[in-house]
Amino acid sequence: MRLDELPLRRRAMISAIDWDGIGPAEAKRLREFGFDEGVAVENLHTGPIGGDPIACRVGRMTIALRRRVALAISVVEATA
């Protein structure tokens, strides 16, 4: 599933990132925020209009990003 489809407060792991599907500047920022395959991720909050943007936890940081970018991030839910 993609990050934008991950329900709130469910732990997941990034399985793949479509680096070419987003702009180079966005890709660079994602990397700087620590987005990488195999990293734990969890959606925490969504914006007031249309659930956009999304605030998710990556490592020990909370990052706000738009749904359009979250589309490029594939995740697998952690088995409880």
Add this chain to the structure above:
Amino acid sequence: MNQAPLVALVGNPNAGKSALFNALTGARQKVGNYPGVTVERKSGRFSLDDGRPVELVDLPGTYSLDPASPDEAVTRDVVTGHQTGERPPAAIVVVVDAGNLDNHLRFALQLIGLGLPTVVALNMIDMAERDGLTVDAEALARELGVPVVPTVAVRRRGIEDLRVALGGIIGATPPAPRGDTPPADLVALQRRARAIAAVTTTKPEVHRSLEEKIDRVLLHPVAGLAILLALLFVMFQAVFAWSEAPIGWIEDGFGALQVAVADTLAPGILRSLIVDGLIAGVGSVVVFLPQILILFLFILLLEASGYMVRAAFLMDKLMAGVGLSGRAFIPLLSSFACAIPGIMATRTIDDPKDRLTTILIAPLMTCSARLPVYAVIIGAFIPARDVGYGIGLQGLVLFGLYLTGIVGAMLAAFLLRRTVTRGAAGTFMMELPRYQWPDPRDILIGLVQRAWLFLRRAGTLILTASMLLWLLLTFPQAPEGQSQVEYSAAGRVASVIEPVVRPIGFNHEIALAIIPAMAAREVAVAALGTVYSIESDDEAVLEQSVTERLSGRWPLPTALAFLMWFVFAPQCLSTIAVIRRETNSWRWPLFALGYLFVLAYVAAGITYWSAMALGWA
């Protein structure tokens, strides 16, 4: 010539770098600019434990040495010794958040790889402990090969140790670079950082952090928005309510000064220059210091607590509707205090088109310089009547003016994004920092810097404009029986402009006031004050405020058109100069000047004609 060794303070955003800078240097700070670029250079001095003086420079926070913005480019160029106008640093202090080593060590590794003498400040160690993390500073020092000092900058803990550690590496031969040079590519660096973080940090079971609990309320789709609106309401309310008393003191002070000078000097040119030109001009501007400081107090508190990014998060989708991003919210909010820091704050916007659009609409936010104009005109022409529910008509008009500016800015952004700044939609990607109690000392340092900038402006630009205006109004001297204002040089210039602004309801005095107001909007008030004070040679006029002098002199449609003019008109040379500096060309400041004047003329015209048609004259 400054020969003290230079120490560069570097780190990720949200690592507590500025607090550490304040803790090390105290109030001994200097704010300047790097030559050729618009990035602020903040530096300060302090002594090492052995008494050697060093100069500390606070570099813009960045996530890597691969710059995405002009700010980040300066950080890279300073630490690599390539920045013009800056000597190469003798040492660097890398600030990392002890609770976020996973991410912050990546940049630290990159910096250590430069081979300069380096100390790592393991900052916010208290917050990490609050989360139940245990960080082994000694193990970290072994892994990184440089000294590591635990600090809590906002509580001034570990600052002495940091001085000692710096003393140990400055001037000493740097250790030979370790065999394993850090990998250059971001992903590999990140993996190495994560590995080091894993061996130096003991993590408890992941639990819901305090941030998450607070954010469930503050970022709630309904409650979060309501809280943001309430905060903004309280902020603007406070700007007026809290400032009343200090404004009264400043007014009384300048009034007493005018009377005292008028009593000591014989009537004549010199007395007129000092009383009507100098004291009246500067006084009418300094009066707004309390309001500016209250607004900045709120903005500094919102920034330091970590709330500002949450506000950007809440506003992002709305801003996206007009082609901007939530990031633009922060500079636009600052522009309510003054467009200059607002425009400078746009540097954090990565997308160049987003940034340019934000710069172009920032002057439409009602800055504090418009307040004097609004306050005087509303006081003189809008009756202090209650419109029901305890809402005053004057306050309502003021609110309407603020709203007009915001709506105008959004419409302008919408149109600009589809024409001159057309391009791919930008994005919104930001780190939500941890909440923390702002340190009163850091806030105070910020406020003092703002107050100083404002007073310096009042003492130079506005003082000069006031004196110049007085000169132009006083010479040539009118012969007996003729109006001095009409006869003066300024009066003649105004007569040339008058036909242009006559259709939108402006009279001769307004035409006269809007010329010097180009220097700064507040001067319009001083100008009107001076015009009506020179015109009537009555002693009693001195004691009157500008509001009292104006009261009833203009028809209502003219007063309303004048207000509307000030919502849109780019009456501030400093703003134009900043746009020139920030966009590095004359094209955009001239464009802003043009489009804002056209908007101002049309909006004032529509207001005047509508008010006339409604029979409000």
